[in-house]
Amino acid sequence: MKKHRQHGFTLVEIAIVLIIVGLMVGGLLAPLSMQLEQRKTSETQKALEDAREALTGYALRNGYLPCPAISASNGLEARDGNHCANGRRSGFLPWATLGLAKLDSWNHLFRYSVTPAFSDSGALFNLSTPRDITVATRDGSGQLVAATAVNDIPAVILSHGKNGYGGSNELGGLIANAPNNNDDEQLNARSDTQFISRYASDSATAPGGPYDDIVVWLSPNILFNRMVAVQKIQ
Numbered sequence: 001m002k003k004h005r006q007h008g009f010t011l012v013e014i015a016i017v018l019i020i021v022g023l024m025v026g027g028l029l030a031p032l033s034m035q036l037e038q039r040k041t042s043e044t045q046k047a048l049e050d051a052r053e054a055l056t057g058y059a060l061r062n063g064y065l066p067c068p069a070i071s072a073s074n075g076l077e078a079r080d081g082n083h084c085a086n087g088r089r090s091g092f093l094p095w096a097t098l099g100l101a102k103l104d105s106w107n108h109l110f111r112y113s114v115t116p117a118f119s120d121s122g123a124l125f126n127l128s129t130p131r132d133i134t135v136a137t138r139d140g141s142g143q144l145v146a147a148t149a150v151n152d153i154p155a156v157i158l159s160h161g162k163n164g165y166g167g168s169n170e171l172g173g174l175i176a177n178a179p180n181n182n183d184d185e186q187l188n189a190r191s192d193t194q195f196i197s198r199y200a201s202d203s204a205t206a207p208g209g210p211y212d213d214i215v216v217w218l219s220p221n222i223l224f225n226r227m228v229a230v231q232k233i234q
Helices: 011-062 183-190 220-229
Strands: 090-092 111-114 134-138 144-146 155-159 194-196 214-217
Touching: 011 155, 011 214, 011 220, 183 194, 194 214
Parallel strands: 134 194
Antiparallel strands: 090 111, 111 155, 134 144, 155 214
């Protein structure tokens, strides 16, 4: 009687199959991770644009812009009489006052800086009120160039991006300082009047260093046009 031998997988064959499956899963996870990050970036960009629109709406109702938030846990604007409390012009976006989300897609607080003359509720701004915020970018050669006119912006809102360098967590704690080679992110973290907005980069050799901040500003022309349209300013 002839015997039939049943063959199973050898350990080597199983190992090869596991390696192939691992490579396939890894190949699928990498694009998925990239898609998730792109989605977070898009959602945060949209949230910043919504914040800009909310600031404009606030100005249309009140004739001035809000102050920074009271604290990380209190999203109402920190106003003391006609001015921002303690003369503060930069801090967290007053999300509760504006009716907005508190955090970006990486669970970091939004940063906000406003020209003091535009947050003064006792002397409402007009077409000739001076601004003091400038936003720069980098050209094709990596040189800093103006993205806006110098000292021309009423207010800026920004997310410190995925790495959170210079940003704050939900409790208001500093996430991390930007490394020495992150010149552009360092400036965004420490300055109240000078900001840099440019394309994201993971390269350590990129001019200005690696960068993932997202910066949005309130255009004076758009703000003034809408204020004039509702006869808030002449």
